[in-house]
Amino acid sequence: MGDRLNNLFHLVLLVAVALLVGFLSTRYGFVHDISRAQRLSLGAESKALLESMKGPVEIVSYARPQGNLRKTIGDFIARYERVKPDLSLRFVDPDADPNAMREAGVQIDGEIELRFNGRSERLKELSEGALSGALLRLSRARERLVAFLEGEGERKPDGVANADFGQFGETLRQRGIRVLNLALSTTRRVPDNVDLLVIANPRVALPGPAALELVDYIERGGNLLWFIEPDENSGLDALAEALSIRVLPGVIVDGSGQAFGIQDPSFVAVNRYTGHPALAGFDLGTLFPQPVALAQLAPPRWDFKSLLQSSQQSWNETGHIPKAGEPAADVRYDGKDGEIAGPLDFGFAITRLSPRPGAREQRVAVIGDGDFLSNSYLGNGGNRELGTRLFDWLLADDALIAIPERSAEDRHLDLSETTLAILSFGFLLGLPILLAGSGLWIWRRRRRR
Template sequence: MPFRPHRWLRAALIIAAALLLGFLSTRLSFRQDWTAGARASLGPQTTALLRTLDAPVEVVSYASEVGALRGAIGDFIARYRVAKPDISLAFVDPTVDPAAMRERGVQVDGELEVRYKGRSERLKVLNERELSNALLRLSRSRERMVAFLSGNGERKPDGAANADLGQFARVLLDQGIRAVPLVLGPNARIPDNTDLVVIANPRVPLADAVVAELVDWVERGGALLWLSEPGEAVGLDPLATALSVRVLDGTLVDGSGARLGLGDPSFVAVTAYPAHPVTQGLNLTTLFPQSVALAQLTGARWDIKPLLRSSAQSWTETGVISRTAESTIRYDADGQEMRGPLDLAFALSRLSPRPDRREQRTAVIGDGDFLSNSFLGNGGNRELGVRIFNWLLADDDLIEVPDRAAPDRELVLSQAGLGLLGGGFLVVLPSLLAATGGLLWWRRRRR
C-alpha cells in the first residue's frame, strides 16, 4: 500500500480542528433558545433588572435530596446566572433538622430564600415572575415606614409576647419595611413621611382626638390597616363610617374547620380566596383565631373588595363560646346572628386626594391574631401578611412576565378519535410494515 502523506495530513488537520473546537467550547459559549415563545430563557424585563443589581445575590433552597426537585431548581437559577454570574445557590435539606426549619418558618419543600444586600425574602412558588419581583423589592433602597398605633394596649410591633407582632415585624424589616410605634397625643399629628398606619387591636377606648386624627389621615389620602377583634368597643365607629365598613356583632365561627382537625369553632380556616391581587396565586391555608365578620355600608365612597371569606357553614355567634369538650353552639336563626359565607377582610381603594393622584389603599381585617407571634407560622399566615403590606404600600412596580407557554401542548381527542389512533398504531401500521416486507421478499425471489 503506497504511502500517501496528504491523507495523513488531512486526518491530522481534522483531529486538530476537533481538539480546537473542544477547547474553544470550554472558553466560549453560545446560547440560542428555539422554544416557542422563548420560554426557556428570561424575559427582557428580568434581564434589564439583573443588570441593575450591583451586588451578589444569594439563593438558599430548602429542598430535600430525594427526588428531582434540586435539579429543577438548579436549572431554573442557571437561567439567571447567564445574565448575572454572581448569583449563588445553596441547598439545605429540611429533613435533617425539622425543628430548626419550623423556627425559620420553612413550610414547603423547595422553598427559596433570596438574599441581597443584607435583606431577604421567601418564595414558595418557583417561576420567573415571583423571583424577579422578589429581586426588584430587595433592590429598592428607600426603607418604608409603617407606624403602629401605640399607647392603648395594642399589639406591639417589637414585642415578644404571644399576642405581639415582633416576629412579623422582623419579616417586614427583611423586606425594607420598618415598623415603628406611633403614640398620638391630644394635638399630635401623623407624620407625613409615614407610608402606612396600622391599628392593631387597641384594648382601651381611644381618645376622641386620636380617632379624629385617624379619620383625617384617611381623608388626607393616607394608607391604613385596621385589625379588629370581636367585642372591640374602642370608639372607632367614626373610622368605620369613613371607610364605609361595619363590624358585625359576635364572633365568627365556622363548622368547616372540623375536617381540618380544628376542634375550636372560633378558629376560621380559609382555603379559597376571592379574586384580588393580594391573594392571586395563594394556595396555602390561612388560620384566623377569634375573628369578626365585616359588612359593607351602602353608598360607599370606596371600591371595596373582599379578601377573606368564611364557608357556608359559618355564622356570627353572639353567645358565649365555651371550649369544653361537651359544649355545643348552634346557629340562632331567630336572633341577630348572620349565616355565612361572611367576609372577614376587605381591601379598599379609591383615587387619592393627594397631589400625586395615586390610588389610595386601606384594608380592614377582622382578626389580628393571625399575624401574632403565636399564629404567624400557621399555614400561609406569614405569606398573606406580607402580601397585604406590599399591596397597601402600593408596591406595584412589579415585573409582568407574559405567558410564553408553547402553543398546542395539549391534544384533545374524542373517543372515536382515540379509537382510530389506537387502531392505526396497533393494526394498520403493523399491517403496512408486514405487507412492505412481504413485497420486498417476493420481488427478491423473482430475481
C-alpha cells in the same frame, strides 16, 4: 501516496477543529430556547429587573445533596445567571447543622434565601414569579416606614407573645421595610413621613384625642391597615364611620372547615379569593381564628373591594360562641339576633383619590381578624404571604406583588372512545401486520431476482 497524505491531512485537520471547538465550549456558552412560548427562558420583566439591579445578588439554597433537587434548582437559577453574571448560587446542607437551620427558620428542603444590598428574603416556591418578585422587593429604592400603634395593649411588631406580630415584623424588616412603634399619647400626631399606620387590636378604648387624630390622619390621606377582633371596644367608632365601615355582631362560624380537617367551626379556612390585584395569582390556603364580619355603610365614601370572604355555609353567630373541638353540628343558624347567612366579608380593601400632594390613591385595608399574622398562626398555610401582599399593596408597591408565570399553549387532545379504539387497534395489530407484510413482500421480491 498523495491520496494517503491528503487523507491524513484532512484527518489531522478534523481532529484539530474538534479539539478547538471543545476548548472554546469551555470558555464560551450558547443557549437557545426552542420551547413553545419561550417558557424555559426569563420573561422581559425579569430581564429588565436584573439589568437594573446594581450590585451582586447571592442566592443560598438549603437543599440536601441527595436526589435531583439541587440540579433542578441550579438549572433554574442558571436562567438568571446568564442575564446577571454577578448573581451567585451556593448550596447548604440543612442536615449538616439542624439546630442552626431551625434557628434560621428553614422549614422545607430546598428553601431559598436571596440576599441583596444587606437585605434578604426567603422563598419556598421555585418559579419565575416568586423569585423575580422577591428580587424586585429587595431592589426597593426607598425604605418604607410602617408605624404600629401602641399604648392601649395592641399587638407588638417586635413582641414574642403568642398574640404579637414579632415573627411577621421580622419578615417586614427583611423586606426592606422599617417598622416602629407609635404612641399617640406622647407624639399626639402621626408623622407625615409614615407610609402606613397599623392598628392591631387595642385592648382598651383609645383616648378621645388619639381617636380624633386617627380620623384626621385618614382625612390627610394616610394609608391604614386596621385589624379588628370580636367584641373589641377600641373607641374607634368615628374612624369606622369615616371609612364607611360597620362591624357586624358576633363571630363568623363556617361549617366548610371540616373538609380541611378543622374541628373548631369558628376557625375560617379560605382557599378561594376575590379578583383584587393584591391577591393576583394567590392560591394558598389561609386560616383565620374567630374573624368578625364587616359591612359597608351606605352610601360609602370610598371605593370598596372585597378581600376575604367566608363560604356559603357560614354565618355570624351572635349567641353561643363555639369552643375548640366542639362539633359544628351543635352550632346552628337561627336567623335571629342579627345573624346573617354567608358568604360574609371579613376583609375589605378601600381606596379613594388621595388628598396628599404627589400621591394618586389613598389605600386602606380592614381585616376582621388579627390572629392570622400572630406568632401562633403565622406559619399556617399562606398566612405569611397574604400578609406581605397586603403590605405591598398598601405601600403602593404594586409591581412587587406578582410577576406573571408563562406557560405553553394547551395541546391537550380530547379523543372519543371510538377514536381511541381505532388507534389502539392500529398500533397493536394493524402496524405489526403492515410491517410483517411489507417485509415478506420485499423478501419474496429479492428471491425472484
